[in-house]
Amino acid sequence: MNLQLFARILVYISVVIVFISAIIALVYDKKYIKKPIIIVVVFTGLFFLIRAYLKEFFPFTDKLESFITLFWLICISAVYYINKFSNKEFSVLLFLAFLAGLGVFIFKDIIKYPPPYLRTIWYPLHVPASFLAYTFWFMAAIKSMFKSSTHHSNSAFISNLNRNAYMLFTFGMISGGIWGYLAWGAYFLWDPKLVWSLILWFYYGNLLHIDYIPSLKKYKRNFYIAGIFLILITFIGTGFFSRSIHRF
Amino acid sequence: MNIRKIIEILGNKKAGFLLTMVMVLSLISGSLVMNMNVDIYPPFFEFDFKYFFYPVQPVHMWFYFLLIVSLAYSINLVFCVIEQFLLVKKIKNIEAKRWASILAHIAVIFALIAHLIEGSTVKSNYVEISKKPVSINGFGSFYAESIQEKFYPDGKLKDVIVNLKGQKADGTEFDKIMSYNNPVTFTAGIRTILIQQITSAGSSIVLKRNSDGKTLPLDYQGQIKTPEGLLRLAGIEKTKSGFWLVYLKHILKNSEEKSIYLTGSEDIKDACSLTQNKDYFLCRHMNIVIKNETYSFFKVIETPVIYALVKYNPGVHFILPAALLMCVSLILQMLSTQKKKPVL
Numbered sequence: 175m176n177l178q179l180f181a182r183i184l185v186y187i188s189v190v191i192v193f194i195s196a197i198i199a200l201v202y203d204k205k206y207i208k209k210p211i212i213i214v215v216v217f218t219g220l221f222f223l224i225r226a227y228l229k230e231f232f233p234f235t236d237k238l239e240s241f242i243t244l245f246w247l248i249c250i251s252a253v254y255y256i257n258k259f260s261n262k263e264f265s266v267l268l269f270l271a272f273l274a275g276l277g278v279f280i281f282k283d284i285i286k287y288p289p290p291y292l293r294t295i296w297y298p299l300h301v302p303a304s305f306l307a308y309t310f311w312f313m314a315a316i317k318s319m320f321k322s323s324t325h326h327s328n329s330a331f332i333s334n335l336n337r338n339a340y341m342l343f344t345f346g347m348i349s350g351g352i353w354g355y356l357a358w359g360a361y362f363l364w365d366p367k368l369v370w371s372l373i374l375w376f377y378y379g380n381l382l383h384i385d386y387i388p389s390l391k392k393y394k395r396n397f398y399i400a401g402i403f404l405i406l407i408t409f410i411g412t413g414f415f416s417r418s419i420h421r422f
Numbered sequence: 423m424n425i426r427k428i429i430e431i432l433g434n435k436k437a438g439f440l441l442t443m444v445m446v447l448s449l450i451s452g453s454l455v456m457n458m459n460v461d462i463y464p465p466f467f468e469f470d471f472k473y474f475f476y477p478v479q480p481v482h483m484w485f486y487f488l489l490i491v492s493l494a495y496s497i498n499l500v501f502c503v504i505e506q507f508l509l510v511k512k513i514k515n516i517e518a519k520r521w522a523s524i525l526a527h528i529a530v531i532f533a534l535i536a537h538l539i540e541g542s543t544v545k546s547n548y549v550e551i552s553k554k555p556v557s558i559n560g561f562g563s564f565y566a567e568s569i570q571e572k573f574y575p576d577g578k579l580k581d582v583i584v585n586l587k588g589q590k591a592d593g594t595e596f597d598k599i600m601s602y603n604n605p606v607t608f609t610a611g612i613r614t615i616l617i618q619q620i621t622s623a624g625s626s627i628v629l630k631r632n633s634d635g636k637t638l639p640l641d642y643q644g645q646i647k648t649p650e651g652l653l654r655l656a657g658i659e660k661t662k663s664g665f666w667l668v669y670l671k672h673i674l675k676n677s678e679e680k681s682i683y684l685t686g687s688e689d690i691k692d693a694c695s696l697t698q699n700k701d702y703f704l705c706r707h708m709n710i711v712i713k714n715e716t717y718s719f720f721k722v723i724e725t726p727v728i729y730a731l732v733k734y735n736p737g738v739h740f741i742l743p744a745a746l747l748m749c750v751s752l753i754l755q756m757l758s759t760q761k762k763k764p765v766l
Contacts, residue, residue, distance in 0.1 A: 287574040287576065287578055287580070289578075289579075290579055290580060290581050290582070290602035291602060291603065293581060293602065293603065294603040296603075337759070338759075341752050341755055344748060344752060345752060348745050348748060348749065351741070351745065353603070355611075355614075356603045356604065356605060357602070357603050357616070358616065358731070359546065359605065359614045359616045359731055359733035359735070360468055360469065360735070362469050362540075363469060364456060364463065364468070364469065365465075366456070366457060369452065369453045372449060373449050373450060373453070376445060376446050377443075377446050379442070380439055380442040380443060380446075383435060383438070383439055384439070387435050387439055389436065390439060
C-alpha cells in the first residue's frame, strides 16, 4: 500500500467515525464521543503530514485538501468547545464536519507540486486562519439555530466565537493582502473570492456591534444563521461557480 | 445644536450597522453582475475607478451605488472614532479592548483611503523582460542580466530567479533579484515589477557567411562594424507560421538609419505581416553585405523571457499603516481576551 492511499484510508475511517459520533451525540450523549473525535483529529493530522511529505509543501492546495482541512478544523474545534454545546448542537456540528469530510469520496486524489505563486509563507498563514474563522462562524450559526442561544451565556458565547473568528479572518485578510501584493502587485482585485471575503469581513465585523444596539439585538440569531449562506458562497460558490483565480 | 450632538448623530451605531449591511448588499449585487457579464468585467481585473467611469455605463450602477454608500459609511466611521476618543478622555482606566476597537476602526479608515487613492491613480502594464533593455516611464530602464529557472522532480516549474539590472528614473543604478512572490520595488513599494509568467523568445541571432559558412553572432548589446557604419540588433519576432523575423538597424556614418529585415521564411507576406509595413521591399533583405562578404540569416538563439507586470500604486502608503494598526489591534484584543481585566 502506498503512502498516498494510506493517508486517504485514514480519512475514510475518520469520516465514518464522525458520522457515527454525530448519531451517538443525537441519540445518547456527547460525552461518549470525545475520545473518538480525538482519534479523528490525530488520523486527519497524519493525513496532512503524509501529504506535506509527498508534496514537499503545505497540503492545502486542492479541492480534496480544502474540504478535509475544514473537516479537520471543525473536529478540533468540536473537541475544544465540547462543553459549550448541547447534544443536539454537537450532533449538528459533527454532521457539518461529516459533510465536509465527504470531499474525500468526491474529489480526485492527485499529488501535485504547487505552482510557483503558492510558494510563500503567506499562503500557509492565510488559508488555515480563514478556514478556522469559517469554522467558528459555522459554530456560532449552529448555536443560533437552537432556542438556547437566547440565554445570556450562550449569546455571549456566540459573540465570543464571532470575535475569535473575526480576528482570525482579519489576520487571514492581512496575510492574503500581503501575498497578493507580492504576487500580483495588488492587495485587492475584483476577483469573486476577494469580493466575497470582503463581504464576510464587513458582515461579521458588523455583527460584532449588534450587542451594543438594543433595537437590533433581537435579530442576532437570524443574522448568524443567514451568515451560513454567505460562508457557503465564499467557500464553495466562488470556488466552483465563478471565474475566480481562487477556483479549485 | 452643539458639536457633541452632531458627532453623536453622524457617528450613530445603528446607522453605521445599516450602512454596512447596505454596503454588503451592493457588494453582493456587484459580484453577481460581474459574474454574469464576463465580456464587460474581465476576470481578475484590478481596482481601477477609471474603468467604471470611462465610459459611464448602466451595468456599473452597483459600483456607483457602492461608492455613495462607502462615502456615507466612511463619514459615520470617522465620527464614530471621534466619539470613541471623546469617551476615552473621560475614562481613567481604559481597557485594552477599547483601544483595540479604536485602532481597528482607524485601520479601516486608512484602508478606505488607500483604496480611494489606488482606485483613482493605479497604473499598470505588462512588459517582456529579457536581455533586451526595456524602458518604462517612471521606472527607468532595465534588463534581465540572468534568468534562472528551477524545476520540480517532475519537470514542472518551481521558481524563476531573475537578476534585474538597470537605471531608475532618477538615474541611479540598481541590481536586484526578482522571483515569484518577490517583486522588485521602487519608491517605498509604490512601484513594483512582478513576474507573471515565463516564456521563451529570441535573444540573439547568428548570421552565416555565405562563402565559407562561418558564423557571426549578434545580440542586443553587441554591434558589428561595417564599412558604412554599425549594425545593431533591434528585434526578433516569430511569424504566424513559426518563422523568425529579425530586425536589424544599420546606423550609417552620417547618422542615418536603415532598417534591414532578415527572415528564415520563404513566405514574404507572412514575414511582412509582423513588420506592419506594406512596403515589401523592406522584407526582401534575405542577405546582408558586410565588408564585401555576403551574410544570411542562420539561426536565432532562444532564451527565457519574463512576462512581467509593472505597477504604480500610491495607495500602498496608506494600506501599510492600515495593516499595521489592525495587527496592533488584534494583539491588544488577544491580550484583553486572555487577561479579562484592564491592562492600560
